[in-house]
Each structure stands twice: as structure tokens, then as C-alpha cells.
Amino acid sequence: ILNVEQSPQSLHVQEGDSTNFTCSFPSSNFYALHWYRWETAKSPEALFVMTLNGDEKKKGRISATLNTKEGYSYLYIKGSQPEDSATYLCAFNSGYALNFGKGTSLLVTP
């Protein structure tokens, strides 16, 4: 079992605030780092798959960075909206199956 840690566990922000979460993972035997968004009563939705050290990916107001040497990734949300409320999961791929963190639960209130 590979340790994937996410922080904070939960976050409550106001609409319009920008926010970021952290994912830390083992820096050895790295294959890929995945970010998913999981809204209540829906299925987890893939946001990013990152494979290269220094990678930075962007999807609308959401972006992510990757540091494989020190074993961390940041997810940023710019100008949070209520529809961004969800649990954000990161997962470390060490072969094929994903090792998930427990997630960061984000609540954005108007």
C-alpha cells in the first residue's frame, strides 16, 4: 500500500475565492499522478493525468502542478464557484491500479 496524503481534509470558501490543495505521494517508482473530482451522487470525473516533473495542466479555472522529485502536486481553483463544491481526489499510479488519497472536500458558498 502506497501512502498518498491530501490536505486539507476539508475546506470551506466563499464564492470568488481562489484556493489550493496539496497531494503528497512516494517520489520513487513514479508513473503518473491523477486528479479526480467527485461530486455527491455522481461518479468520479477525471481532471488531470500528469506524468512529467514540472508538468502544469489547466482546465478552465482549475490547474495543477507536479513535482515528482519531492513527491507533491498542487491543485488550484481560481475564482471558486458553488458548482466547484465536491471532493477532490488525487491518486498515484505505480503501475496500473491507482492508490488514492482520502480527498479534500471543498464547499463553496455564495
Next chain:
Amino acid sequence: GAGVSQSPSNKVTEKGKDVELRCDPISGHTALYWYRQRLGQGLEFLIYFQGNSAPDKSGLPSDRFSAERTGESVSTLTIQRTQQEDSAVYLCASSLGTGEDQPQHFGDGTRLSIL
């Protein structure tokens, strides 16, 4: 096209009964995975199928758990003599292949409650 489909969406059963969960992956996806999330825990890998290769069962928590997949289509996860600790959301995912850059596409899950 259709996404990953799981059934049932909810299942409540008594301790000691057997349950069978079904997953229909996205057409053309050769890789299929089962995960579960127990209350307060992260998603936990259970089993992985890739094409006609032998499945990786390393994540199955006990011999009461088994899974099958017919070719590159439907998979069933069976839990025999269910226990209360089996209560969880069981998620199925599929991907085009096993390349590390392949995202996994998840179904909505089966919420299993053991009384």
C-alpha cells in the same frame, strides 16, 4: 457513447447473505478495475482485469470476494457470506489501456449496506 454502468445502485442485505455487483465498462476499454470506499477511508483497489490476461486479485480483502469478467465486457464482483465491514461504495472503472497516462472512467457505484 455510454459511460461505465453499474448495478444495482443501492443494495441492502442481511449479514451472511451473498451479493453480486455488476459493471458494464465503456465499449472498447480493455482494462477494468474494482475499487471500494468504506466510510472515512480513501478509495481502495480490489481487482484489475486487462484483456484476456489473468486478473490481479492482490487487493481483494478476503477469499469471500471474487470477480469475473467475460472477455472485454461485463464484470461481476461477488461477495459471499457478507459481513458488516463489507458495507461500502463499490466503484468500477475502465480505461482504454494500462498506460500510466490513461485516465480511468468511473461508474456511479453501488452503495452496499450490510445489516
